Amino acid sequence: MTEPHATSRAHVAHFDAVADTWEEDPRRTAIARAVAGAILDAVPLAGTEQAMEFGCGTGLVTALVAPSVGHVLALDSSAGMLDVLRRKLPELGIANVEPMEADLAQQMPAGPFDLVFSSMTLHHIEDVAGLIARVYAVLAPGGRIAFADLDKEDGSFHGAEVPGVMHHGFEAAELTRWLEDAGFADVRVRTAHRIRKSREDGSTREYPVLLVTARRPA
Incomplete structure (x- = not known):
């Protein structure tokens, strides 16, 4: 295993420090409810799926999806x-x-998985296209992905206080291109939630959260 980059260490240390109070912010629980609901609406599930979630955090989304699948590796x-x-x-x-x-930049579980999902994690991953290709490789034929993250924004959502932010959201077209280039079919992008957040100048801005779903061909 290679030595983690300094930014990665700062990123992990930040989330370790805020873990115990993470769920006290009602905005985070609202995002989780909306994203989990959008995933369950968009992905057909039989209740037996072997699922993997990356960037599970304290399990806000995990706990809402888990009852609808067979097993979740979080x-x-x-x-x-x-x-x-x-x-x-x-x-x-x-x-x-x-x-x-686990750090997916260095370690990817072997699978196979029927579902891989994540919420508000892709913007912390430098090589998203590379990760998508690696996820494709561990999906079972017919397996599906469901990734939620910010629509493209100007950097004001996180500001400078959160380490490890590699992307200020994503355009639907680039997510679609990366997924199709990796071999995915049935790519769909929809708005799962809208986050209202106060800015430093006192104004309030709305940040859409996109959910992208796709299927590995059988």
Whole structure:
């Protein structure tokens, strides 16, 4: 395993530090409810799927998707976030989630998976096209992806205080191109949620969250 980049270390340290209070922000729980609902609406599920979520954090989306699939391998690079997830799984009565500390830039579980999903994580990944190709390789034939992240924005959503932000959202066209170049079919992009956030100048701005879904051909 290669030595993590300094930015990656700062990114992990940031999320470790905020893990215990992460779910106190009602905006985050609202995003999770909207994204999980959009995933469940967009992806046909039989309840037996082997799923992987990357960037699971404290499991806000995980806990809402898990009852609709067979098993979720929940990945995050922050041990602090995963500790919160592990503590709350028994409280929620969820037994089909397996938390795993992993950095997808260095480690990709072998699969095969029927579903790979994530929420608000792609903007922390430098080579998104490369990650998409690697996800394609671990999907079972007919498997699906569902990724939620910000629509393209001007950088004001995170500002300068959050380390490890590699992209200020994404255009639907570039997500579609990366997925189709990797071999995916049935690519669909829709708006899953809109985040209202106050800016430094006192104004309020709305930031759309996109959900992109696609299928690996059988």
